[in-house]
Amino acid sequence: MAVDLATKSLLHDKLRFLITVSGVAFAVTLVFVQVGLFLGLLDNASVTIEHIDADLWVTSRNTPNVDFAHTFPDTAVKRVRSVPGVERADNLIVWFVTVNLPSGAQEGSLVYALEDFSRWNIPWNVAQGDLADLKRGQYFFLDDSAVKRYGSFQVGEYREILGQRMKIIGRTKDARSFTTTPISFIDFERAQTLNPQSLQGKTTYVLVKLAPGADAAEIAAVKAEIARRLPYNDVYTKKEWATRSRNYWVQSTGIGLNMYITVFLGCLVGIVVVAQTLYTSTMEHLKEFGTVKAIGGGNLDIYRILGKQASIAAVGGFVMGALMAYAMRPAITKIDLKLIIPPVFVAIVFVGAVVMCLAAAMISFRKVASIDPALVFRG
C-alpha cells in the first residue's frame, strides 16, 4: 500500500477541510432541498392522475393540466364505452368551487366528482367515512390538507359550497393539487347540480379503463379509435397526461426557471468554495508539490493528489449535505410541503458533487503544471 499523502495532507489542516466540506455540503443541501421541494410540488400536480386507476384520459381540447379543466358533453362517455377494448369508462368532473367558511371567509376547493369513486381508486387514502354515502344527500369528503386554509373541521360539520349547505361525511389524506387548493369529493350528479349553468349535462374528463393485460399497442389502438370518434377532444395515456400536467407548471410559470437558477447558484457556490480552498491550499503547499517533482514525481502525481482531495471533499460534502437535507424533511412535512428525493436523483447529485469538486480542482491543476521544481532550492 502506498502512503496516502492526499488524504493526510487534506486532514492535516482540519479547519480548512471542514470549510471545504461545508461548502460542498451547503451546495448539496441547497440542490436537494430545492429540487426535492420542486419534485414535491410537481408530485401534487399529478398525484391524482397517478392514483386514479385509468389507462386513458379523455379531456376537452387543449386542456393544459388536470386542475384547469374545461367542460364537454357528458354523453361522450357513451361513445367511449362503445370502443372495442374499453372495459369501462366514466365521467369525472374536476371543478373549482368557492366554499363559505364559518368565519365568513371564502376559500376555494377543487371538486372531484365521480359516479363511483371506489371503481377508480380515488380518493386512495380515506381516513374517515364511507364513500358510498356520498350518493345519499348533500354530502362531501374533504381532504385533511384543507385544515391549513379552512381551519380545523370535523365529520358532521357543514360548509357552504357554491351557496349550497353540504355536510362533511368523510376525511381523506394525501389528495393535493399543485396550487394547494384543498380537494373535496362529491357525487357526480350532485356536482352537476351545484353549478348547473356550467356543469349540467357536462363533464370535464372521461376516465377509461382497458381490459386487463392490454399492452402498449392495444392501448395506442384504443386511444386512436377514441380520438377518431371524439374529434373535438384530446386523449392521453395516464403517463402522457401526468407529464403534460406537470410540464404546464414547469414551463408556463417561473417555478422551473426558479429551480434551475437556485440549483445553478448552489453549484456555483459549491464550486467557488471548493476551488478557493483547494487553490489556497495548493498555493500554500507549492513547496511540497515542488518537492514531489524534485524527488521524481510528475504533474500526474500531483494531479492525483489534488483529484483525490477534491473527491474526498465531494464525498464528505455530499454525505453531510444529504444528511442535512434528510434532517430537514420532518420540518418541511410539518408545513405541508413534500421533499421528494428519489434514489436516482441522489445518484445524480453524488456524481454532480464529484464532478463539481474535480472541476474546482482543475483550477489548481493549472498552477501545479507551472511549478518549477527548482523552487525547492529557495530558502
Add this chain to the structure above:
Amino acid sequence: MKTVLEADSVSKDFREGRGDVVSVLRGVSLSLSRGEIVSLEGPSGSGKTTLLSILGCILTASSGRVVVDGEEISADRPARLPAIRKKSIGFVFQQFNLFPSLTALENVEYALNIKGEKGAAALREAERVIDAVGLSDRRDFLPRDLSGGQKQRIAIARALAGKSPILLADEPTANLDSQIGGQVLEMFRALAKKEDRALLIVTHDPKVRTVADRVLRIQDGRLAAEGLAA
C-alpha cells in the same frame, strides 16, 4: 571508481525581462564517482544552485553535455527528466522540505512510492534508512515534533532510500547549529561511503570541507579551483 555524474563544458543562460541574456554558468566541467564526496563552494550568485539544478535534472543546460548515471541529458526531451531524477538522484534540501502531514517514516516511504517502490518492500527500505540515520525511535513523529537536526537526518534518509547512486545536497547545514551540523555531515559522509553513493554538497559552510574528498570552488559561473579537501 565508477563515474556516475559528468558535466562537460556546461553553460546556462537566462533571458531577462528586457531580452538581455545573463550567463549564469560558463563552461563548467566536473565529474563525480561512486563513493566520492565533493563540496561545491562559492559566494551567493556564483551559479552553485543553477549547477546543482542542472546536475539534478531539474534544469537543462543551454550548452555542453551532462551524463547522469550513464544517461546523457537532452534538453530536447524534458519529459525524461523526472524519470532520471526518480531513478538516479536523491536530494537533500536546506529547508529539509519534509511533508508536514506525514510521519518521519512516511516521508521516506512516500519518496520510495514516487520512485515506484510500494508496499512491504517500500516499508522495509524506509525502516532500513531511518535506522541508518539513527531515528528508529522517532519514525512515527511528525516533522513538527522533530528538531532541526532530526529533520535533516530524515531528509538524508529520504535521499538515501531507493539506492539512487547520486546524492545532491543544497546547504544541508545552513539551518542547523554548528555542533548538530557537524554531526549531520559526519553521518552523511559515513552513509554515503558505506552505501557507495556519490555525494555533491553545495555549501557556504567551511565545515563541509572536513568531510569532502574534493572541494570545487565556483565563481561567476566558472569553476575557479579544484583541490583535495584539507
